[in-house]
Amino acid sequence: MSNLLEEVYAIPGGEGVALCIQCGTCSASCPGADRGLSPRQIIGMVRADMREEILSGDSLWLCASCYLCTVRCPRDIRPTDLMHALECLAVRDGVSSKRTRTPLMYRTFINSVINNGRVHEAGLVTRFYMRTNPLAALKMLRLGLALLSHGRMPLRARKINGRRAVRTILDKARALAGTQ
Amino acid sequence: MRRYNYFPGCSCSEGTGVAYGLSTQAVGKALDIELVELADWNCCGSTPYGSLDVMGSTCLSARNLALAEKADGLDVVTPCSSCYITLNKANSYLKEYPELGSAVDEALAAADLEYGRGVRVRHLAEILSEDAEPDVIRSKVKISLSGLNVAPYYGCQLVRPRLGSDDPECPQSLDSLAESAGAKVIPFPLKTHCCGASLIISEESLALELIRKLLDSAQQNGAHCIVTACPLCQANLDAYQSRVNSRFKTNYSLPVLFFTQLMGVALGLTPKALGLEKNIVSPMKALTPYFLSRP
Ligand code: SF4
Ligand code: SF4
Numbered sequence: 001m002s003n004l005l006e007e008v009y010a011i012p013g014g015e016g017v018a019l020c021i022q023c024g025t026c027s028a029s030c031p032g033a034d035r036g037l038s039p040r041q042i043i044g045m046v047r048a049d050m051r052e053e054i055l056s057g058d059s060l061w062l063c064a065s066c067y068l069c070t071v072r073c074p075r076d077i078r079p080t081d082l083m084h085a086l087e088c089l090a091v092r093d094g095v096s097s098k099r100t101r102t103p104l105m106y107r108t109f110i111n112s113v114i115n116n117g118r119v120h121e122a123g124l125v126t127r128f129y130m131r132t133n134p135l136a137a138l139k140m141l142r143l144g145l146a147l148l149s150h151g152r153m154p155l156r157a158r159k160i161n162g163r164r165a166v167r168t169i170l171d172k173a174r175a176l177a178g179t180q
Numbered sequence: 181m182r183r184y185n186y187f188p189g190c191s192c193s194e195g196t197g198v199a200y201g202l203s204t205q206a207v208g209k210a211l212d213i214e215l216v217e218l219a220d221w222n223c224c225g226s227t228p229y230g231s232l233d234v235m236g237s238t239c240l241s242a243r244n245l246a247l248a249e250k251a252d253g254l255d256v257v258t259p260c261s262s263c264y265i266t267l268n269k270a271n272s273y274l275k276e277y278p279e280l281g282s283a284v285d286e287a288l289a290a291a292d293l294e295y296g297r298g299v300r301v302r303h304l305a306e307i308l309s310e311d312a313e314p315d316v317i318r319s320k321v322k323i324s325l326s327g328l329n330v331a332p333y334y335g336c337q338l339v340r341p342r343l344g345s346d347d348p349e350c351p352q353s354l355d356s357l358a359e360s361a362g363a364k365v366i367p368f369p370l371k372t373h374c375c376g377a378s379l380i381i382s383e384e385s386l387a388l389e390l391i392r393k394l395l396d397s398a399q400q401n402g403a404h405c406i407v408t409a410c411p412l413c414q415a416n417l418d419a420y421q422s423r424v425n426s427r428f429k430t431n432y433s434l435p436v437l438f439f440t441q442l443m444g445v446a447l448g449l450t451p452k453a454l455g456l457e458k459n460i461v462s463p464m465k466a467l468t469p470y471f472l473s474r475p
């Protein structure tokens with residue numbers, strides 16, 4: 001298997017990894033850092049080619065995409081985009097962490113878009129909870145009902161006319177990228 | 181009258197942010213801003229798509245941008261902070277990464293579309309604070325919201341990465357809009373801190389902790405309501421407020437309005453036109469005095 005650094009480098013958003021001076025500004029800014037590896041650590045580990053620890057770990061998936069690291073990094077690295085690039089690699093290689101449920105939530109979201117051309121929030125949340133933790137779904141019922149009764153959660157998914165066009169575009173893109 | 185291509189995004193068009201979409205249209209009309217909804221737009225893919233598949237994500241945005249370019253090429257305006265950065269990111273990736281760009285072109289061509297990279301994407305808050313004249317807004321205010329303490333909450337993706345001209349950590353656009361409506365802006369040091377976004381679904385405990393801090397800071401500083409410019413921020417702070425209360429044994433009851441709802445009240449629009457009945461924590465106690473004083 002090739003070097004992780006080179007692969008990251010080749011993904012849009014990943015090239016900044018080489019410029020990092022390990023100053024830790026991103027980590028000090030990150031709302032998720034105290035629950036997992038910090039962005040600075042992740043970058044250091046990518047450079048040390050610690051493939052499995054990074055791609056199969058939970059930390060990437062704790063990124064809330066708040067972009068605070070990105071506006072503060074003194075080297076203009078865009079660690080947020082780098083997190084996304086690493087997440088893409090983890091999913092492409094099928095090695096993303098099973099302990100965090102974020103990849104599944106993202107996947108459920110994407111499927112909604114591919115099927116309808118739009119994301120259907122009620123369907124997304126229901127499917128996600130049924131697949132991860134039906135008991136938690138019960139706990140969320142009250143919230144769901146509140147949204148429903150306030151007219152904020154239509155049960156039927158809206159499908160756009162151009163959903164076939166959307167599919168055609170995405171299929172072509174996938175063929176060009178040679179993934180999946 | 182100014183015209184724009186309007187991109188509501190899934191949440192504001194008929195999802196949890198539907199009141200944002202309604203109040204956006206109502207305020208636009210009151211301020212003579214024409215928002216023409218982009219025909220048959222598709223979901224921008226938001227953070228989830230970009231985190232699993234950069235090329236697919238760029239394609240989704242590019243289809244929308246191509247449709248806008250074909251329509252008339254006017255600026256695309258969205259009220260959703262996530263749509264705003266996602267569509268903008270596609271624009272910059274298409275320019276920065278020519279290889280990605282030509283693959284996206286080829287994919288679009290499979291559906292007989294092309295995108296010449298010429299459409300600008302802007303946030304509604306940017307339009308209302310930069311294109312609309314503050315004096316014009318002030319001249320249309322029918323009910324001054326004096327006495328209402330507002331905590332303007334920007335969250336992340338309206339101001340970061342820096343796409344518009346507002347400061348990424350100490351922005352002012354929503355503050356000025358609230359002030360034009362006559363409200364008092366209270367100090368809110370956490371105004372650009374993160375609410376956890378969609379991690380509220382997959383990492384609830386992390387997100388609830390972030391939301392609790394935001395509610396706490398707004399309340400401590402005397403806010404009567406929080407004002408947001410993002411459907412995800414609003415849902416997290418409003419709909420999940422009761423989850424925060426049960427987890428942390430707190431009893432927050434802070435209304436969370438879209439900034440368009442706040443402006444709409446000042447512009448003399450009705451609660452129904454602004455979708456105020458859709459807010460979970462009812463804002464009516466805070467707002468009723470102003471509705472009663474309607475001319
Ligand atoms: S702020 Fe930038 S340079 Fe500093 S550790 Fe983070 S990524 Fe590296
Ligand atoms: S964008 Fe992600 S990595 Fe960067 S500070 Fe925010 S949560 Fe942390």
